[in-house]
Amino acid sequence: MSKSIGNRISQLRREKGITQEDMAERLGVTPQAVSKWENDISYPDILLLPKISKLLGVTVDELLSGESKKDTEFLPEGKRKNIDDMMFRIYVNSAAGDKVRVNLPMALVKMGLEMGMNMPQVSGNDALKEINFEQLIYMVESGLIGKLVEVESADGDTVEIVVE
Amino acid sequence: MKITIQSPGEKTIKIAIPTRMLFNGLTAKLGFASIRKYVSTEELNLSSADLKRLVKEIRKTKNKYPHLELVNVESSDGSKIIIKL
Incomplete structure (x- = not known):
């Protein structure tokens, strides 16, 4: 029960x-x-x-x-949302206590990447430089949603990328 | 688009700019000219048509998600910057 x-x-x-x-x-x-x-x-x-x-x-x-939300979830083809209806969220918490939240519709992210823009230009955080965003888009298109990236830098900054 | 700047002990600044005024064909052209002036094509290979497409997508986003909070920055000293579409 x-x-x-x-x-x-x-x-x-x-x-x-x-x-x-x-x-x-x-x-x-x-x-x-x-x-x-x-x-x-x-x-x-x-x-x-x-x-x-x-x-x-x-x-x-x-x-x-009573069900905890899974960090990352794989959705079968029938249950997937259209990628253009999804939201790309970046959460940056610096060790100094600064917080940055960026919410971007996936359609805009996709377009920005197609145009050669880089995410560090959007979020202003160097920790995102090494992340392959095209690969992330591919993962989302394949049905993976939720927290896709969690990075903690040496100086204590954390970066999370969540797709919902 | 609404920009809110809050600093502890200071008056909150709220700037509201009509999205159509900020993102249109003319601003796309002006933006493209500025990008070309300050950023090399090796760093960002953006065409005028790309920028127009981006402006169109931003306007579409505005209709789909009115008042979407694009950026929320909270510094450790309590200052806040919020940009809403």
Whole structure:
């Protein structure tokens, strides 16, 4: 039998080392309310779900379904989206604490690459220089989606490329 | 297109530029001339037709994903730059 949302909240809260009181305080509810959710006596308000999921470090979808989103997924031909409807996301987190998020529709990325543009010119990060973007496009066209690249440089910068 | 610049302790700057004004045939030509002036063909072999195609695709993207957040930069000192289509 699958776990209830209450079980999941309880488990994730314990994993994070948060007490019911802490959680209640951060969400602006009473500790009794949190206890009721965890014991499946009541459910959290729908408007609280984004806050709860953020606090527990999961997505709302994962919180509700209990299924963690796979980092990378291979989709069979029938389930694939048109590549032009996909989004190419670059996440750069520098060791100094700077964050860069770039969201580009795949159609634009494809066109840019056809024209000979390089991604470091778009994101401004040298860690992307060694990445073969044409190969990435080929992988996406073959049905691979999700987190396709995760690079950590020697100075602690991390770069992730996600296709959704 | 909207550009928002936030710095801690300073007023937020918001710049709104009509996308059509920013991406059209004329700006594509001007952009192409600037690229040719400052970037060699070895570095970026871009033709005027390519740039026009890119402008067209950007406008199509704008219709498909209105207010798409293209870039979001958050520095460690709390400054933010957000570019929305």
